Ligand SMILES: Nc1nc2c(ncn2[C@@H]2O[C@H](COP(=O)(O)OP(=O)(O)OP(=O)(O)O)[C@@H](O)[C@H]2O)c(=O)[nH]1
């Protein structure tokens with residue numbers, strides 16, 4: 001009887017040991033797994049390098065002070081005659097967006113964030129993994145030129161953006177009092193940006209039908225810049 005009893009007790013203690021062992025291993029594995037999940041989440045958050053998913057899809061951010069012509073630029077781009085396909089156009093989460101497929105298959109995703117003072121603090125949030133920054137300037141607005149330069153300097157100050165290409169559009173060239181592209185370029189003569197800035201003239205008068213040559217030239221430059229990236 002006692003042999004039988006000790007055999008049963010032995011079986012039970014073995015079972016308890018196995019179940020207990022499994023529970024400890026399972027719990028440790030769970031803790032280990034959740035620790036690494038949390039760690040990875042922390043590492044991935046913020047302004048971090050992330051792998052490029054598709055090299056043929058380019059992100060172009062359009063910025064500039066209020067009223068400089070950003071929305072007009074995006075709207076006119078969507079009407080250029082040589083567009084292969086407009087994949088998307090409209091407003092999403094406060095951004096004006098345009099997704100254009102070019103002849104080569106390359107997709108240009110433009111996103112505009114408005115330029116009023118209260119919105120400008122969010123500009124930098126948009127710039128992660130940007131292939132090209134297009135920065136519009138109202139060439140007739142001499143008083144805000146210094147502000148425009150200051151804001152570009154602030155938004156590109158992050159070290160991770162040190163290789164970001166920037167196209168400045170000296171807009172509203174159709175108006176008589178517009179500063180010339182050379183004058184705008186001189187105002188943006190920021191030493192730390194000078195090797196990656198290009199200034200182009202642009203005119204998109206509201207009362208004229210059709211697209212000005214200056215816009216077509218800008219579009220070609222955008223395509224070439226993105227292709228060579
Ligand atoms: N004459 C002239 N007017 C222009 C030109 N480009 C834009 N405008 C006018 O400038 C005004 C402001 O243009 P928007 O495109 O709305 O400016 P925006 O930069 O998008 O402004 P926010 O989104 O408010 O920051 C509009 O009345 C346009 O018609 C241009 O080249 N010449």
Ligand SMILES: [Mg+2]
Pocket residue numbers: 070071072112114
């Ligand atoms: Mg706008």
